[in-house]
Amino acid sequence: MTLGGRIFSCILPSLRGEAADEDGAPLLPYWSFTKTVIAICALRLAEDGKIDLDEPLGEERFTVRQLLNHTSGLPDYGTLPAYHQAVQDDQEPWLRGDLLAAVMAQGMRFAPGRGWSYSNIGYMLARERVEEAAGQAFAALVREMISVPLGLASLELATDREPFARVHWTAARRYHPGWVYHGCLIGTPGDAARLLQALVEGRLLKQASLRQMLAAIPVGGSIEGRPWTGCGYGLGLMIGRMGGAGRAFGHSGGGPFSVNAVYHFPDRLRPITVASFTDGRDEGVAEFAAVDAGGAL
Template sequence: MVVELHASVLTTNGSAASGPPDARFPYWSFTKTIIAICAMKLMQAGRLDLDATLPDQSFSMWELLRHDARLPDYGQLPDYHRAVAGGGLPWTAQDMLDRVATALPARTDGWTYSNIGYMFARDHLQHCADEVFGDMVQRLICRPLGLKTVRLATAQQDFAGLHWPEAANYNPAWVYHGCLIGNAAEAARILHALMSGELLAPSLTRKMLDALPVGGALQGRPWQSCGYGLGLMIGRMQGAGLAIGHTGGGPFSTNAIYHFPDMPNAPTVATFIHGTDEGAAEYQAVRLATGLR
């Protein structure tokens, strides 16, 4: 099967891209990586304590950012996926939480990937910074790096200009922690800047890389071992060694944005494909990274 691929590769020796440079995409769960970067920036500024329990909660930002707060996920609700596919108005955050509370246990056993946890994390960041998340991203990441395409989608019309036609029918309010949009090159640029030390002090980057092991090989995907740091999927991918970044996906597109420090010139690769196969996006990232040898 031919995959429509849009990609950007950054290395210490330069960059390469496929697909039109003006094409824009949803970043989906790569937004989690950016939430975590913002958290570390606020910590660096003395405005956030990662280890403190959030007001009126039983978990800390550290636990939220590692998906270690034992929270359920609205992605487990069949009604959620039916509602998204039906094109209706998104539920309010409280309605979503009420539906989850009715259908799922309040606490999970062990590590559980939770979009709800990242909604709480985003909300706490906004409280600590006294600033909405979209403005925070511009101030802390986009302007320092000179990024021009990255912004927070807040309404359905923000998706209307994205690359794949189905985007026009999607309301980003269904992503409760927020969904950033932008081109492939700037997604790669953000992760590359994180890993090269442009965005954070080395001690804070090391905190983000403190991964909790969460499993072994995944069928249909290149992962041989899996872990999760702060907003980062971290493990080993077949043929490419250590992989650090995030995969994301929604109803019509998928992305894989990863840094491969074991590869020559330590490439950072961002791939965006049509469809919902996360493994396909990840294998394309591996292919591009290993093709540089």
């Protein structure tokens, strides 16, 4: 646990912990768990014939599938010192064109499909392609495809400072969610767990689409300070093994003041879904909390 920080956990199917359905459950940033939702939307559109995941985008050589599984070769803005300084100084987000120019000045990491490298820019482009294909904004798609059908009342796409003023941690008031260029959902831990559980139960995608999401590219073994003993990445899902907890898939996330880990553990005697959130910047803290919460059942 970080500096005495409080961990909010929700465990399904036996809903326990500090973020159950009771009134007053905290609103928290989902950070990169938003990538899972972008991938769900893309796959739903593919099911409807509105997106071809394997068609190159315009003059680009990469596909939507490669954007979703981080094999596009695109660089990332996380490597830009100026980006982190601007966030620290609580500046307004850069214009999309300025950001893209700064990121692409680093050059492509590799030819599309010839490697793996995590890229938030890739997910920004994937979200834009999803919006173009659907003829709707991402926030509207989330409501239509996910929050309304599942009854996830807390789920919201934070597009300006006002939603972050309602986030549990006061540090959020000095952060513009526009710095997360693919978008940042907020909601309760319970709704994060319910979203992933609905995906597992086949309430969001057809089984063939879920199998595509779970087709993992191996990206490494153990990670120091984190519970992973084997790592891979599917479509919007981190996939691998977390020691004695066995297989796990979901997504971790983090920003300047908080981290989260939303995972399904299928190897448990009773498979469970856990969402853990805490302050700080160490995603391993939230991941270990998810493993520990799961072990309590």
